[in-house]
Amino acid sequence: MKPPRILAFDIFGTVVDWHGSIVREVNALYPQVDGDAFALAWRAGYYPAMARVRSGELGWTRIDELHRIILDGILPQFGLAHLGEAERRHLNRVWHRLDAWPDTVDGLTRLKSRFTICSFSNGNIGLLTNMAKRAGLPWDCILSAEVFRAYKPDPATYLGVAATFDVEPGEIMLVATHQDDLDAARALGLQTAYIERPLEFGAAHVKDVSPDTANTWHARSLVHLAEQLR
């Protein structure tokens, strides 16, 4: 198989630690709240919210707004119904302040020397830009569902990356820690690399990171992927 030219990275869970970052921030702001349960509840609303956009029930809506709708919905369960607009707005932007996994910046920097590296996330462009600037993520390009006005796993997103760079789908490699995302990409001809992120959902909910031989590559970290692709 020809080596890829473009590496497109899933972000939430693959490049940044959404669970740990939200737990840390919620614990600091609202010590009475179970940060682990809060992070999981917020994230649990993510796929259903995007499904409302995909089905047409909602028009095109950025993830910032979907995160806010979900947040407003879960605050009462956690005794935070009293939060005002400024607090809600600040908390909602925690998704712009997610911390990278420890191997991320080193891994991306190594991969950038050989490939064009881009984000490829359902997160919106502003969110991904603020995150990259804060965490030092050295993207060549920020791609987002917002560019394609469709959410993964809509085929328009994966094929949109290939069209953006005027290459064949097989010259793109999706890098992700979610097998369903990789499955959708592979079905359209993209190469795939699975990254183990056993702690994506926190130490109390260790994720199965068994290899799927259908993927082109399987790596413990982004540094490990860079070593394999060297």
Added chain:
Amino acid sequence: MKPPRILAFDIFGTVVDWHGSIVREVNALYPQVDGDAFALAWRAGYYPAMARVRSGELGWTRIDELHRIILDGILPQFGLAHLGEAERRHLNRVWHRLDAWPDTVDGLTRLKSRFTICSFSNGNIGLLTNMAKRAGLPWDCILSAEVFRAYKPDPATYLGVAATFDVEPGEIMLVATHQDDLDAARALGLQTAYIERPLEFGAAHVKDVSPDTANTWHARSLVHLAEQLR
């Protein structure tokens, strides 16, 4: 006036030297051709081509394709009607290989330490990404007319930058060497910085770079702008 948070840069002429780059490449590939006249003829087709998209005569069409339509149209005038598909395709991608002005990388690097810096060009995302990787342009984010599916000076593009970052138009500053682009931005509430590029059209066609006091800033180069904004 509040300082801007986001600097959005016009690209062709402002950040990269399209005329000099095309002259150099055409002179190297086709020494019999007048590179200066060739570059000017190609660029002269740019605004009319975008106008065909804006008017609806053409559906959404990337600049790569518009450049190719213009190129195919001018090749006979320069005795290059015989060029085959591979040569035309390679030549058309010269827009991905434009050289930065000598102050560009230093200026952008300094500005990046204080502001979010993004491209904001009618060029398409793939073109801008390839250009940035080759020329070392350290964007925080690549924004393009392609994201907004509208070409500058459509208001949807300037306001789209503000919406992308969820800020007021006045928190964005357009940096450009074209007064008409700056005029359109200013009318919508953006701050503006004019960059002198007297040689944009080549040494034989020196451009008037007189200040317009309507702009927020006027600078000889991107380094000079960084010094003023320090």
